[in-house]
Amino acid sequence: MIDKPVYTLKSIKNLKGKNMIHKTMNWQLVEEELDEYVWDKATAQFWLDTRVPVSNDLLDWKQLTDLEKGVVKKAVGGLALLDTLQSEEGLYALKKNARTQKEKAVLSDFTFMESIHAKTYGTILISLNTFKEIEEIYDWMNNDKKMQLKVQKINEVYQNGTPMQIKVASVFFEGILYYSNFFIPLWYRGQNKLANLAELIKLVIRDESVHGTYLGYKFRQDFEELDPEEQEDFTKWMYEFLEELLENEFAYTEEVYKEIGLIEDIKTFVKYNANKSLQNMGFGIYFDDAFASDVNPIVMNGISIETANHDFFSQVGAGYLMGEAEEMLEEDYDF
Secondary structure, eight states, X not given: OOOOOOOOHHHHHTTTXXXXXXXXXXXXXXXXXXXXXXXXXXXXXXXXXXGSOXXXXXXXXXXXXXXXXXXXXXXXXXXXXXXXXIIIIIHHHHHTTOSSXXXXXXXXXXXHHHHXXXXXXXXXXXXXXXXXXXXXXXXXXXXXXXXXXXHHHHHHHHHHSOHHHHHHHHHHIIIIITHHHHHHHHHHXXXXXXXXXXXXXXXXXXXXXXXXXXXXXXXXXXXXXSOHHHHHHHHHHHXXXXXXXXXXXXXXXXXXXXXXXXXXXXXXXXXXXXXXXXXHTTOOOOOTTOSGGGSXXXXXXXXXXXXXXXXXXXXXXXXXXXXXXXXXXXXXXXX
């Protein structure tokens, strides 16, 4: 049995800084202003899936055809797989290469929220489906070749990539590859259907927007430290990786969404978010046919709708509801 060293207060004081067991995080020290801003932003918008009543969508759900239900289930199930990978592997890989201690704290918050996101999709499926139907969708997402190829390509970078490659993979993952599945709930919301399901998706998107902006900034810090030749080589790798991911993503889109006639709309939405992700990392527009004006207006309407009709005091949403008041009458006092 190996004896563990015993540290007394006196012995710890004698370690004199460079030999300290672990460096204490000093929140008074400003290493990077954005770390504190994003920490405040991310923690302020904390939410839980249980605060949005997805079961209130059951009437809308029952009015969908079996084909439509199948598409929604695959969209939600696919997101569950993606966020599981991000919470279990992606944030861990990013955290190993953090530039500051507070960046590690921010990424710890991101890790927890990715777990909330993964659970959220389970909550959606449980609220709208039978046990057997849920098992079927989990079986599909764990075995669909294109879904599995998507996560395998990203996870390969998480396990073996350089710190910069890992940041790119994470930005592409959350900022691009999620959006083929985000499209459908937003599309229904734009038609005033599945309001609570879409509300949860919008809460996830709100988080992912913060994650992508923050990691894009951290990537730029690394990228600017490269010499011009290294930047050129890395940029070449990045765009080749993007094209490789999109080839599979568009094949997945055709597989899942062909029968409802939304393939081209979803591809445009994915390209639009690819442009946004690249801009977050300091690059220009890559797709000239994918601006906000090119995105399906029903989806843009779904994004713009403020909030679902939640109980004001006990539940939260991506926006908020104003309370409604009515004038008191004399008969209100008759008990």
